[in-house]
Amino acid sequence: MGNAKCDQPVGVFDSGVGGISVLKELYQVMPQEHYIYFGDSKNAPYGTRPVEEIRSLTIANVKFLLEQGVKGIVVACNTATAAAVRTLRGMYPDIPLVGIEPAVKPAALQAGHPTILVMATPMTISGDKYKTLMMRYEQKADIIGLPCPGLVEFVETGNTDGADLKVFLENLLAPYLREIDSIVLGCTHYPFVRRLIQEIAGERVRIFDGGNGTAREMRRRLKEAGLLSAHEGLGTVTFENSLASEEEIELSRTLFQKNLF
Ligand code: DGL
Numbered sequence: 001m002g003n004a005k006c007d008q009p010v011g012v013f014d015s016g017v018g019g020i021s022v023l024k025e026l027y028q029v030m031p032q033e034h035y036i037y038f039g040d041s042k043n044a045p046y047g048t049r050p051v052e053e054i055r056s057l058t059i060a061n062v063k064f065l066l067e068q069g070v071k072g073i074v075v076a077c078n079t080a081t082a083a084a085v086r087t088l089r090g091m092y093p094d095i096p097l098v099g100i101e102p103a104v105k106p107a108a109l110q111a112g113h114p115t116i117l118v119m120a121t122p123m124t125i126s127g128d129k130y131k132t133l134m135m136r137y138e139q140k141a142d143i144i145g146l147p148c149p150g151l152v153e154f155v156e157t158g159n160t161d162g163a164d165l166k167v168f169l170e171n172l173l174a175p176y177l178r179e180i181d182s183i184v185l186g187c188t189h190y191p192f193v194r195r196l197i198q199e200i201a202g203e204r205v206r207i208f209d210g211g212n213g214t215a216r217e218m219r220r221r222l223k224e225a226g227l228l229s230a231h232e233g234l235g236t237v238t239f240e241n242s243l244a245s246e247e248e249i250e251l252s253r254t255l256f257q258k259n260l261f
Contacts, residue, residue, distance in 0.1 A: 006229050009034035009238070010218070011070030013061045016044035016156050017241075017248075018189030019076025020255045022100060025215035026074065027237065030228070034235040036068050039252060042242035045152040047079045047121020047187065054083040054123065062088055062097075068240075071227050072096035074218050076188050078120055078210075082127040096221040101133060102186030103210040108137035110182065110206070115142040117176050119197075120186030122147040130186075144180070148172060148187070155189040158251050160258070161196055169193065169200055177201060185209040191260050 010030075012023050016039045023037050038061055040046075046054045058080040065073055072095060075081045075088070081099030088097055102124070107116045124130055125145040134143050151172075154165045183205055185191055191209050198207055222228045229235065239252040 005071055006227055007034070007231060008069050008071040009036045009235075010072050010074065010222075011036050011038070011065030011068065012074045012076050013038040013040065013065060013080075014077040014188055015039075015046035015057075015079065016041040016152065016189070017252055017255055018152065018155060018187065018192070019074075020252060021188050021191035021209070021260065022074060022076035022211045022214055023237070024256060024260070025211040026218060027235075029212070029215040029219050030222075030235075032231050032233065032235050033229045034231075035237045036065060036070060037237065037239050037252065038065055039239070039241045039248070041156060041248055044156050045121065046077065046083075047123045047152060048149055049123070051083045051123065051127075054080060055087060058084040059088070059091070062092070066092075066095075072218065072222055072225070073098075074214065075099040076214070078102060078124045078187050082124050082129045096218065096225050096227065098214055098218045098221055100188060100210045100214045101129060102184045103208040103213060104133050104137055104143065104184055107182045107184050107206070107208045108141035108143065110141075113141060114181040115179050116144065116182045116184060117173075117180045118143060118145050118184045118186050119148050119151075119190055120145065121152065122149055124186055144176065146172070146176070148190075151193070152187065152189045155192050158254070160192045165193065166196055166200070169196055173197070173200055180205060182206045182208060192255060192258065194260055
């Protein structure tokens with residue numbers, strides 16, 4: 001049986017609107033939960049900032065969500081996870097807190113020693129967490145890390161299929177297209193441009209992202225803590241953004257409704 005705490009919302013945050021791709025997965029996996037999504041678009045992108053700065057922005061986001069009374073938190077940002085998840089776990093050992101990391105594992109475990117391109121922010125690619133992940137799978141696959149500065153900004157302005165974005169992605173991906181079998185979307189903004197990436201890379205290339213795995217991990221953690229909602233019917237989704245404008249909330253709602261495949 002659920003208690004009052006079970007009815008509290010799940011908090012989800014990102015440097016901006018990208019984490020809405022993870023929120024969509026959470027809503028698929030746990031549609032009965034209530035959610036508060038916080039996008040720190042005022043400070044986006046995080047991925048080109050120094051690690052200390054990302055860490056303090058991340059801690060502030062978590063504090064904000066806890067003040068809203070959330071029962072658990074999803075760090076829906078690879079960059080913030082890389083920079084701060086260990087610190088956050090130390091600060092809040094009793095709160096279900098799940099981060100996201102590039103989905104290298106399912107991509108690397110495909111048959112035939114695949115060549116994988118991991119697209120992520122410069123901060124994620126240069127971080128220790130990513131290096132550890134690479135080392136774990138380097139026997140199974142050839143893994144190429146591709147920092148993609150500038151890509152987040154397209155999504156932040158609501159541009160997910162423009163001609164300028166297409167040129168940007170073509171230039172970015174061109175040097176790798178001959179050799180790769182798979183692409184890992186290692187930043188939560190990128191699933192919003194997945195269709196364009198697939199079009200450029202061709203149907204032969206498999207695309208992976210960590211959103212669904214993260215959502216299932218959150219369900220597991222909530223269940224373990226006895227915090228799954230017993231509420232029947234669909235939960236609510238509330239959007240908050242540090243830019244605090246109606247346009248930003250509207251963009252958040254549009255992205256939440258967007259079909260990503
Ligand atoms: N969406 C974030 C991620 O998953 C970061 C984007 C940014 O650079 O702010 O890495």
